[in-house]
Amino acid sequence: MEEAEMLELYEVDYWDLVRFSSTNDSTSPPEKLESMTRTIMETLGPKGPGLxxxxxxxxxxxxxxxxxxLARKLALLNHEDRKRILKEHNLGSDVPLKNPDRGVSSFAMKLNYVKAPGTAESKPSPTEDNQLSSEEDHPGVDRITRDHHDEEFKNLGNTFKELGFCMMELGLSLARMCDRAIGGQELERSLLESCTAKGRLIHYHSALDGLLLKEAERRNRTTKRQANSTRDHTWSMRNGKTPSAASKLYESSARDRLCGIHFNLWQQWHYDYGIFTVLTAPLFVLPSHSPATQTKYPFLVSSDVEWSPPSGHTYLQIYDPNIKDVLMVKVSPESFxxxxxxxxxxISKGKLRSTLHSVCRPAALENLSRETFVVFLQPAWSKTFCVSDYPQKDIFLNGQVLMPSDEEAHxxxxxxxxxxxxxxxxxxLSSRLKDGMTFAEFSRETTKQYYGGAGLQSNK
Structure with a gap:
């Protein structure tokens, strides 16, 4: 996919977005406001790329x-240190972080619309009720390593929230602009009624990361096996019985043996099912140490160096149904x-178009990792969808617009x-959306159809 055509996004200046989205602004030239609003709607509408x-x-x-x-550093920490740090900063995870074969590590937090960082009420809740162990549960953690980690991650929670709230405000400002063009305030109201957004710090693993995680898992299993062998031997000597056979070693699942378009993707093709998704421009990291050094001293990943793609693209790619082709998204490093x-x-009755997208791997740089921060803005779980005014052709085309006709085979x-x-x-969309559905029901059905029992995307 690296030969795909580049898509340079339409850029909106932050101060213009804030000023023009304000209902109290009376100083902005009406011609500029009208022009900017029209371009935004064309860009996010049915004929535009949707971002x-x-x-x-x-x-x-x-x-x-x-x-x-910090995304990669968290991903490569040993499990107990990572649990302790995530708990201290009120973060959770929605991926199985014990799985060394995972291609992505995600660290998430709920962010409240109303409160600002630094207030007593603004403390976000983890995204899931995973019971994270406290530091006292692991008295064997090496003090020097722990102090190093505490210093390295001391601003994790505050920085997460500060950047997250900034990105939420961008989404709200854009919602106001779109509402003004559509009529009414339903997009902005839907966001505020949800009360929270979800921030997610994501590390896309390189091939080297996979080796490091598997080596750490191998050492961990060896240590546990030795401890269990000693314990079982002592138990059998005391009880005159033979201990049971050891459990089978972990084997890679079927999802790691996918072929076709699955093979070269960090993240599979999908639509986000919220209102807006706000993303930082990604950061790419190449290791500055040999694999042997990193395996022995994994905390040295802090010396890794940032890498800039020669073409300037993000490896985020979209499928544009208007041209029936893939476009690679290109943005400046400082943009959102x-x-x-x-x-x-x-909600917009088809005036805004959802973006079909994926994240591809750089084929020639297998040791390159990708770091990004994403905030998902969604309606309240109780928000009811009325689709009577939604263009029926779009309900059936969304997700099916990709299938070319016989005439398009050329x-x-x-x-x-x-x-x-x-x-x-x-x-x-027609298989997931029904009139009168709540957002909770829609998201549940969407998740069910995307991810089957094996955790793989499926249309079953």
Missing amino acids: LAVTGVPNASKLRKELLP VIQVGESADI LGQDKYKLSQEIQKVVPP
Whole structure:
């Protein structure tokens, strides 16, 4: 996919977005406001790509550089240290972090719309009720290593919240602009009624990361096996019995043996089902130490170096149904990307178009990792969707627009094959959305159809 055509996003200046989205602003030239609103709606509408960039956000560069490198460091920590740090900063995870074969590590927190960072009421809740162990539960943790980690991650929670609240405000400002063009205030109201958004710090693993995690898991199993062997031997000597056979070693699951379009993707093709998704421009990291050194001293990943893609793209790619092809998204490092989710598509009655997207791997740089921070803005779980005014053709085309007709086969075998492959993993909106559904019901049905019992995307 690295040969895909580049998509340079329409850029909105932060101060223009804030000023023009304000209902109290009377100083802005009406011609500029009208022009900007029209361009935004064209960009996010049915004929546009469904995403744009916001530039010039105050303090964004500093916060991004502080937060994003922590994603890989968290992912490669030993499990007990990571649990302790996540608990101290009120973070959770929605991926199985004990699985050494995972391709992504995600660290998440709920963010409240009303309160600002630093107030007693603003303390967000973890995204899931996973019971994280306290420091006292692990008295054997090495003091020097623990102090090193505490210093390295001391600002994790505060930086997460500060950047998260900034990105939430971008989404709210854009919602106001879109509401003004559509009529009413339903997008902004839907966001505020939800009370919270979900922030997620994401590390996309390199091949080296996989080796490091598997080596750490192997050492951990060896240590446990030795401890269990000693304990079982003592038990059998005392009781005159033979201990049971050891459990089988972990084997890679079927999802790690996928072929076709699954093989070269960090993240599979999908639509986000919220209102807006706000993303930082990603940070790419190449290791500055040999694999042997990193395996022995994993905390040295702090010396890894940032890498800039020669073409400047993000490895975020979208499928544009208007041209029936994949476009690679290109943005400046200091900008934020805002893309449309399916809820905004439904609420706006098709005036905004949700973005079908994935994240591809750089084929020639297998040891490159990707770090990003994402905030998902969604309606309240009780929000009811009315689809009577939603264009019926769009309900059926969303997710099916990819299937070329016989007349379109001349577009090329690669495009035809790609469309068919994406169709296999992207369930159409018509199969997930019913009139009168709440957002909770819609998200549950969407998750069910995307992810089968094995945790793989499926249209079953």
